[in-house]
Amino acid sequence: xxxxxxxxxxxxxxxxxxxxxxxxxxxxxWWSDRSLVFGFLPVGLAYHxxxxxxxxxxxxxxxxxxxxxxxxxWADQAPAETRQPxxxx
Amino acid sequence: MNAAATISYVPVVLIGGYLLLxxxxxxxxxxxxxGTSADYFLVSRSVGPFLLLMSIFGTTMTGFAMVGxxxxxxxxxxxxxxLMASWSGLIHSGVFFLVGIRLWAIGKRYGYVTQCAFFRxxxxxxxxxxxxxxxxxxxxxxxxxxxxxxxxxxxxxxxxGTFPELFALTIKAADGAVRxxxxxxxxxxxxxxxxxxxxxxxxxxxxxxxxxxxxxTFQTIVFLCAGVVAFWMISDRLGGMAEATRRAxxxxxxxPRLARxxxxxxxxxxxxxxxxxxxxxxPHLFQHWLTARNAKSFRLTVVAHPIFIMLVWVPCILIGxxxxxxxxxxxxxxxxxxxxVNQLVHSPVLTGIVAAGVLAAIMSSLDxxxxxxxxxxTEDIIVRRFGxxxxxxxxxxxxxxxxxxxxxxxxxxxxxxxxxxxxVFDLGVWCFSGFAGLFPxxxxxxxWRRATKAGMITGLAATAASWLMLFxxxxxxxxxxxxxxxxxxxxxxxxxxxxxxSAAGVIVGSLLSRPPSQATVDKFFxxxxxxK
Numbered sequence: 001x002x003x004x005x006x007x008x009x010x011x012x013x014x015x016x017x018x019x020x021x022x023x024x025x026x027x028x029x030w031w032s033d034r035s036l037v038f039g040f041l042p043v044g045l046a047y048h049x050x051x052x053x054x055x056x057x058x059x060x061x062x063x064x065x066x067x068x069x070x071x072x073x074w075a076d077q078a079p080a081e082t083r084q085p086x087x088x089x
Numbered sequence: 090m091n092a093a094a095t096i097s098y099v100p101v102v103l104i105g106g107y108l109l110l111x112x113x114x115x116x117x118x119x120x121x122x123x124g125t126s127a128d129y130f131l132v133s134r135s136v137g138p139f140l141l142l143m144s145i146f147g148t149t150m151t152g153f154a155m156v157g158x159x160x161x162x163x164x165x166x167x168x169x170x171x172l173m174a175s176w177s178g179l180i181h182s183g184v185f186f187l188v189g190i191r192l193w194a195i196g197k198r199y200g201y202v203t204q205c206a207f208f209r210x211x212x213x214x215x216x217x218x219x220x221x222x223x224x225x226x227x228x229x230x231x232x233x234x235x236x237x238x239x240x241x242x243x244x245x246x247x248x249x250g251t252f253p254e255l256f257a258l259t260i261k262a263a264d265g266a267v268r269x270x271x272x273x274x275x276x277x278x279x280x281x282x283x284x285x286x287x288x289x290x291x292x293x294x295x296x297x298x299x300x301x302x303x304x305x306t307f308q309t310i311v312f313l314c315a316g317v318v319a320f321w322m323i324s325d326r327l328g329g330m331a332e333a334t335r336r337a338x339x340x341x342x343x344x345p346r347l348a349r350x351x352x353x354x355x356x357x358x359x360x361x362x363x364x365x366x367x368x369x370x371x372p373h374l375f376q377h378w379l380t381a382r383n384a385k386s387f388r389l390t391v392v393a394h395p396i397f398i399m400l401v402w403v404p405c406i407l408i409g410x411x412x413x414x415x416x417x418x419x420x421x422x423x424x425x426x427x428x429x430v431n432q433l434v435h436s437p438v439l440t441g442i443v444a445a446g447v448l449a450a451i452m453s454s455l456d457x458x459x460x461x462x463x464x465x466x467t468e469d470i471i472v473r474r475f476g477x478x479x480x481x482x483x484x485x486x487x488x489x490x491x492x493x494x495x496x497x498x499x500x501x502x503x504x505x506x507x508x509x510x511x512x513v514f515d516l517g518v519w520c521f522s523g524f525a526g527l528f529p530x531x532x533x534x535x536x537w538r539r540a541t542k543a544g545m546i547t548g549l550a551a552t553a554a555s556w557l558m559l560f561x562x563x564x565x566x567x568x569x570x571x572x573x574x575x576x577x578x579x580x581x582x583x584x585x586x587x588x589x590x591s592a593a594g595v596i597v598g599s600l601l602s603r604p605p606s607q608a609t610v611d612k613f614f615x616x617x618x619x620x621k
Contacts, residue, residue, distance in 0.1 A: 032350035
């Protein structure tokens with residue numbers, strides 16, 4: 001898939017991945033499982049630690065494919081009418 | 090051996106040294122103060138990616154994250170990570186991305202310092218600003234309480250036995266005999282909480298938000314490192330991580346806490362997803378967002394935040410779980426972490442470092458909260474009411490400081506009153522639930538052109554009414570015990586109903602009233618050409 005940076009397709013992909021992660025958060029399949037990963041980490045905790053890493057990857061992808069460059073440009077434009085900046089308070 | 094000979098003052102000296110170091114940091118940051126209120130309140134909008142990440146993360150992680158999470162894991166098991174930490178990793182960063190960056194852009198373009206000012210202009214309504222102010226202040230107070238209670242409780246646990254004559258405590262056993270309390274000789278909460286409040290006040294006074302940002306960065310590094318040390322020491326003393334978990338699993342109290350069955354309900358687990366939305370309306374986070382030098386400064390924060398949460402929460406959850414096997418049943422959840430550190434980290438130096446780390450986590454939130462309250466009072470009430478030209482920058486800073494002192498005093502006395510009945514985790518959840526209730530307001534203000542002043546006021550009133558009713562019922566109800574069951578409504582967290590009431594208020598109120606003028610709406614929404 002050829003994703004152009006900040007494209008609508010990129011944003012849709014991020015929304016889709018975020019929704020998928022939202023659903024995957026509810027790991028009912030390990031609800032009563034007390035087995036251990038690496039001999040010390042309860043599997044329910046290990047899964048959610050991995051979920052945190054997946055969330056970081058999602059937001060890394062959002063930085064790459066859905067970054068709102070336009071907002072930064074807008075913020076830097078001098079508006080015709082502005083509120084008095086606090087620096088001159 | 091003489092009992093006095095076994096007492097080590099090293100942890101207390103290290104903690105004291107650390108607190109003095111923070112004051113020194115505040116003094117140094119004061120040297121960079123440019124003399125303007127913009128510099129005192131917003132660091133002249135000059136904060137880059139690393140400082141932004143550390144200050145936002147340090148602000149988000151409080152006593153709730155370390156003292157609260159370990160205590161809650163002790164009470165309710167490992168599912169606590171899924172309730173708060175993994176939801177937060179997904180949703181906090183999403184809110185930073187969708188709300189934080191947009192607010193930064195609007196704040197930079199129009200020179201905003203506080204949320205009230207933004208809402209006031211967005212909806213052409215000074216009344217909305219005045220209504221929002223007390224709600225935000227009232228919701229920040231439970232958050233401050235989390236920090237102040239955690240600090241006092243943790244200091245007492247971590248210094249237990251250090252001053253056996255000065256702070257002696259006794260308990261009456263079942264057989265009628267009077268014995269020394271496990272916390273005897275520890276710095277009592279009234280003193281510990283008071284010291285922490287004064288230290289944070291000190292460096293915020295000297296350095297303003299720059300002092301808070303610097304201190305947050307330093308403290309985030311300290312508590313991340315101290316967490317690693319504490320985790321390693323505690324697991325080592327328990328015979329290794331596998332052995333510590335095995336002991337918890339084999340204990341009658343700890344065994345069920347390795348899973349969620351019987352500990353956390355499905356709807357409860359799902360409905361926790363709304364609680365992290367609170368970061369969208371935290372006034373102290375709003376202020377930190379505005380300090381960013383540019384939008385790109387947010388990139389690192391958005392990505393690293395979930396990882397940092399994991400680094401702090403996984404060890405704390407495991408320590409809480411291991412405490413079920415080591416301490417047995419019946420420990421006050423607020424004291425679990427302190428007792429584990431005190432009993433298992435036998436090196437006085439490491440005990441001191443770990444204690445400093447936990448206090449760092451607590452103070453790194455208190456400072457920003459103190460600052461935002463002072464800023465809001467000055468900007469949204471005093472300057473707004475009497476006019477900016479009436480005050481010099483120095484007078485504005487003095488006014489902010491005065492209000493901060495008043496709020497800290499109120500919080501301190503409330504903390505003393507509630508320290509034995511309020512569960513740090515539950516109190517934190519209530520605070521977050523209130524702010525989450527305000528989330529529909531900020532989303533509507535940023536993304537819905539049709540949103541109106543009446544919608545905002547209705548949403549605000551619905552949030553305040555539903556939150557107050559449910560909070561009062563849960564926290565102040567007679568017979569409520571620390572660590573008692575959370576209030577659930579139809580199996581769900583109260584936040585579901587608070588957010589629903591708020592969203593309904595915003596939508597219905599807006600649709601039944603006239604929107605702001607087109608010029609005002611256009612001012613806050615980038616034109617389609619600019620958005621390409």
